[in-house]
Amino acid sequence: MGFLELHNISLSFGGIVALSQVSLSVESGRLFAIIGPNGAGKTSLLNCISGFYCPQEGGIKFDGRELVGLRPDQVARLGVARTFQNVELFGRLSVIDNMLLGRHNHFRDGFFKNILLGYLAEQETVNRTKVEEIIDFLEMEKWRKHIVANLPYGVQKRVELGRALAQEPKILLLDEPMAGMNLEETEDMARFILDIHQELGVTIVLIEHDMDVVMDISQRVCVLDFGQKIAEGTPEEVQRDHAVQNAYLGENYETMIKGELRS
Amino acid sequence: MAVTRFCVRTYRQDLRILSSPAAKIGLILFLLVLLTLPLWARKYLVFVACISGVSVIGALGLNILTGMTGLISLGHAAFMGLGAYTAAILSAKAGWPMVPCLLSGAVMSAVMGAIVGVPTLRLKGLYLVVTTLAFQFIVQHVIYHWESLTQSDKGIKLATPAFLGLEFGSYDSFYYVILFCAVLVAVLTKNLAMSRTGRALVAVRDRDIAAEIIGVNLAKYKILAFVVSSFVAGLSGALYAYLLGLIAPDHFTFNQSILYVAMIIVGGMGTVLGSVLGAVFMVLLPEVISAVSGPLASAYPTLAPRIGGISVVVYGLVIILFLLFEPEGLFGIWIRLKRYFKTWPYTY
Numbered sequence: 001m002g003f004l005e006l007h008n009i010s011l012s013f014g015g016i017v018a019l020s021q022v023s024l025s026v027e028s029g030r031l032f033a034i035i036g037p038n039g040a041g042k043t044s045l046l047n048c049i050s051g052f053y054c055p056q057e058g059g060i061k062f063d064g065r066e067l068v069g070l071r072p073d074q075v076a077r078l079g080v081a082r083t084f085q086n087v088e089l090f091g092r093l094s095v096i097d098n099m100l101l102g103r104h105n106h107f108r109d110g111f112f113k114n115i116l117l118g119y120l121a122e123q124e125t126v127n128r129t130k131v132e133e134i135i136d137f138l139e140m141e142k143w144r145k146h147i148v149a150n151l152p153y154g155v156q157k158r159v160e161l162g163r164a165l166a167q168e169p170k171i172l173l174l175d176e177p178m179a180g181m182n183l184e185e186t187e188d189m190a191r192f193i194l195d196i197h198q199e200l201g202v203t204i205v206l207i208e209h210d211m212d213v214v215m216d217i218s219q220r221v222c223v224l225d226f227g228q229k230i231a232e233g234t235p236e237e238v239q240r241d242h243a244v245q246n247a248y249l250g251e252n253y254e255t256m257i258k259g260e261l262r263s
Numbered sequence: 264m265a266v267t268r269f270c271v272r273t274y275r276q277d278l279r280i281l282s283s284p285a286a287k288i289g290l291i292l293f294l295l296v297l298l299t300l301p302l303w304a305r306k307y308l309v310f311v312a313c314i315s316g317v318s319v320i321g322a323l324g325l326n327i328l329t330g331m332t333g334l335i336s337l338g339h340a341a342f343m344g345l346g347a348y349t350a351a352i353l354s355a356k357a358g359w360p361m362v363p364c365l366l367s368g369a370v371m372s373a374v375m376g377a378i379v380g381v382p383t384l385r386l387k388g389l390y391l392v393v394t395t396l397a398f399q400f401i402v403q404h405v406i407y408h409w410e411s412l413t414q415s416d417k418g419i420k421l422a423t424p425a426f427l428g429l430e431f432g433s434y435d436s437f438y439y440v441i442l443f444c445a446v447l448v449a450v451l452t453k454n455l456a457m458s459r460t461g462r463a464l465v466a467v468r469d470r471d472i473a474a475e476i477i478g479v480n481l482a483k484y485k486i487l488a489f490v491v492s493s494f495v496a497g498l499s500g501a502l503y504a505y506l507l508g509l510i511a512p513d514h515f516t517f518n519q520s521i522l523y524v525a526m527i528i529v530g531g532m533g534t535v536l537g538s539v540l541g542a543v544f545m546v547l548l549p550e551v552i553s554a555v556s557g558p559l560a561s562a563y564p565t566l567a568p569r570i571g572g573i574s575v576v577v578y579g580l581v582i583i584l585f586l587l588f589e590p591e592g593l594f595g596i597w598i599r600l601k602r603y604f605k606t607w608p609y610t611y
Contacts, residue, residue: 050476070545076478088473089464100459101466105478107459111487114461118276128274212585 003028003174003203004049004171009058011044011227018044019055019227026171026220031197033206033218035238037247040224042207043085043148046173049205051075051081063170077105081169083160085176085207091149095140095159098148099131102166104250106130130247138162138192154185161192171203172196186210190217223247278457294335295443299436309434311550316441317503318542322526323452323535324495329524330533331461333468334383338395339496339523341402344515346372346497348406349503351419354505359433361424361440365501372497373490381490384482399517406512408547418511421504441502448495450562453535455491465489465533525578531594540593548581550572 002025011019019041026032047053051072060067068076077103081102091099093118114168125128135144138158157177164172166241177185177193190213194204197217208214214221215235223231223238225247231238238244325339329587346368349547353359353367382394404559406413413419424431424440431437456462463484466474504510522545529542552574560566566597589595 052472065299071480072475073478073480082476084473084476088470088476090473091470092469093462093465097462099467101462101474101479104459104463104466109459113459115451115455117458119280119457120275121458124278125274129489132274163477171490262469 002026003030004205005061006045006049007059007061009045009048009055009060010080011041011048011055017227019048021058022227022229023058024222024229024232026203028203029201031193031204031217031219033208033214033215033221034224035208035211035221036224039058039226041227042224045224046082046175046205046207049075049173052081057103063196076167079170079174080173081164081167081171082173083157083164083175083177087153087156087180089148089156089160089163091147093148095135095144095146095148095151095162096128096131097162098159099134099166100127102163103127103130103168106159106168130168134165135164137165137195142169149257154181154188157181157185157189158192160257161189165196165202166201169202171205172203174206174208176207178208178213186213193217276449280453280457281432288573294446301438306434309438311546313434313438313441313506315543315546316438316445317499317506317525318546319445319539320441320502321496321523322530322538322542323351323448324492324499325460326489326527326530326533326535326538327395327452327455327464327495327525328492330527330531330537331456331468332464332485334485335392335524336395336492337392337517337520337524338379338397338399338402339492340494340515340517340519341399342376342496343500343503343519344402344406344512345375345493347510347515348413348419348500349497350501351421351504351611352412354421358422362482362506365444365498365505368501368504369494369497372500373494374480376489376493379493380486383485383489396517399520403512403516404536406515413512416511418509419504420509423508424505431505435508439521441506444498444502446609448498449535449539452495452538456533456535460487468533516563516586516595525582527592528582531592534592534594536597537592537594540597544593545578548577552577 004024006022006024009019009022010017022041022045034045036042044053048055049062049067051067051070051074055068058068061173062078064082065078067078067080070078073230090101093101106127107123109117111120113121132144138161140155140158140162143155143160148156151159161174161177174193178189180262181189193204193206196216197204206214206218218235221231221233221238222229223241223244225243230239230243230247234240281290282588300312305310321339321343324342325336329335339468349371350364350368354361354364359367379395379398380428383391386394407415409415426440429436431440463474463479464487466477466479467481467484467488471481503514507514526541526545527538528541529544530539531537556573591598
């Protein structure tokens with residue numbers, strides 16, 4: 001029994017089948033990667049987990065709780081945090097405020113205490129301290145008071161990761177954290193992901209197109225193609241898998257390459 | 264000494280609203296002027312100050328809903344009307360004293376706010392605007408036609424406000440009631456903005472998907488914004504009723520709703536100081552116009568019949584100019600002025 005268990009998930013929009021009969025099992029403490037060509041249904045899978053989509057069939061168990069049918073904010077409260085492919089930050093707020101929002105459910109004060117005490121409440125300081133620890137961890141000190149919309153794309157991605165970390169999640173779903181980054185930023189991000197995995201012990205589910213990174217850092221890889229799971233295993237096993245090679249490179253790619261060479 | 268001003272040692276210090284001695288002194292002086300106003304000002308000026316105070320409270324309420332949470336409402340005057348009529352009816356017909364009347368006006372409006380807030384869970388943007396617009400006209404219609412309760416055009420005359428044996432019959436004395444309420448609402452709104460709830464509201468405004476993913480319950484916070492906003496609006500309306508002593512349906516028309524939207528646009532969306540500046544500005548604007556148009560009419564008698572309509576034109580013009588040149592409103596101008604003097608003589 002895994003920490004996150006997807007059982008025969010099927011999802012379709014009208015006639016378009018996004019996912020069919022996908023089963024996954026992520027064990028606690030793993031760094032689990034989901035890969036697949038464009039449109040394979042990777043993001044749809046994350047959306048099912050975090051409650052934006054409700055799969056027509058199947059169940060999702062997380063830490064013993066059923067997730068299907070819960071609202072995104074309820075899923076978040078159970079300890080599931082995620083980042084998005086296109087950065088979803090609060091553009092007009094500062095880095096600190098974005099991350100404090102990540103700690104929304106860790107504040108213990110209610111509305112009336114809020115309006116009576118404002119920033120003098122003890123909770124503000126307590127949570128600010130936690131946020132500063134994460135800012136430290138992700139090396140974002142110099143941007144902490146900047147308005148997020150004015151920051152470069154690579155930093156915004158890092159802030160989003162920071163906001164997810166501020167939730168103190170049990171599991172972190174990362175949707176293409178390296179998309180659109182240069183080599184240096186990619187390496188930084190990979191280092192942060194490894195740090196989070198090893199130092200903080202957070203279970204991570206990662207979607208990524210950069211194969212070098214995926215094969216380097218992940219412990220287990222699952223491959224989706226046209227909404228179906230075609231392979232799962234260690235990075236080496238997946239690389240040797242014929243179905244995976246066909247999905248990425250086309251069928252009979254070996255003869256094709258040979259043909260190219262001959263002509 | 265000058266350097267330590269920028270040195271922050273604790274997070275609480277970092278968050279301080281009044282970080283410099285100059286700001287503290289300025290605020291104390293400002294409060295002193297407000298507290299002594301009835302002692303040195305003409306009666307008419309006190310009345311204008313009272314109207315400003317009521318408008319400040321109303322604008323703060325709308326700013327919680329529209330500025331902070333991003334839910335545009337064209338029914339703000341309807342919520343004020345609900346508060347005003349509840350207070351007036353309880354005062355005139357049931358003979359309740361002032362404080363329970365004010366509170367029940369606010370609560371009545373908040374309850375209606377919760378009901379009107381429910382459609383917002385499904386509706387966004389323009390569709391929500393039309394819903395609140397419909398609410399405005401429904402309330403207007405009910406106030407006008409439920410004669411047995413509201414006395415329609417004749418209006419309701421309120422009892423003289425009194426609290427703890429003190430009478431607040433004159434503008435000079437009721438001014439202090441309004442001042443107290445305005446300062447209280449402003450401080451509480453500022454606290455709201457600087458705490459967890461306020462941040463969640465802003466998150467709902469800026470990006471609702473991201474708000475949900477970090478665990479903000481959208482439904483709860485949208486309804487909360489409506490309830491708080493209409494509570495404040497109801498209080499403002501109830502104070503307005505006591506201030507005038509006699510209320511009629513045409514105090515809470517659609518034009519008033521537009522005026523409040525204009526206040527927060529001119530003042531600055533989502534900021535407490537912006538609500539205050541915007542409300543005072545929009546109350547003083549017609550006073551300035553009438554002060555100017557009097558001499559203008561006597562200087563050019565041929566134009567005199569047309570000058571009356573000029574205030575509407577100026578209103579419209581002010582809103583357009585602000586939207587074009589200063590979307591941050593008076594608050595934005597204030598921030599820029601402050602930065603200029605802080606860094607003087609350097610540019611930044």
